[in-house]
Amino acid sequence: MRLAEIEHGDSVAHRLLIRAISRMAGYRLPDAARVAFYDRGFAGPALGRWTQKAMRGPSTWTVSERELMAAMVASWNSCPFCVGAHRAISVRGMDPEVVDAVLADFRTAPIDERLRAALVFLERMTKDPDELSVADARVALGAGVTAAELEDAAAVAAVFAVITRNANALDFEIPTAEEFDRAAGMLLRRGYS
Helix, strand or coil, rough: CCCCHHHHHHHHCHHHHHHHHHHHCCCCCHHHHHHHHCHHHHCCCHHHHHHHHHHHCCCCCCCHHHHHCCCCCCCCCCHHHHHHHHHHHHCCCCHHHHHHHHHHCCCCCCHHHHHHHHHHHHHHHHHHHHHHHHHHHHHHHHHCCHHHHHHHHHHHHHHHHHHHHHHHHCCCCCCCHHHHHHHHHHHHCCCCC
């Protein structure tokens, strides 16, 4: 359900800020940013810090790999907004053809086996969490994923399990490819919190 407060802001100050940011950026501020102005308790500082830590905190996964993981979680959760947003960021550091191949079928895409193993784990975690087991972790570890990398990947999947559901429930508007690209630059510069 689309809420007017998300579109325009829930206060005069937020309405003015949304308009100013959109004007300066040269495109409509994406709903993911607008929701932060809707209710700070709903999607405010805590969610921003969690997302920032998962996506930009210390990790041996690159930013682009974590963004690709987020796009995959979004794909499994049927969230076109998040697929587009995180694809646009991941292609800033990865070959777009590889990113698109992963989104089409990560099992056959030309990627490192560690990343593929992490995605197998994340797919189970996202689509069939009741069946996720130690055996799934052992398979990923056996493919060369370290325990810390598996933890980092699981953090990405966990935060995007929440974010994708919010985006779908709030009926986020889908920006154009150009708008996704511009927003990707902003997210790379500013981060999530």
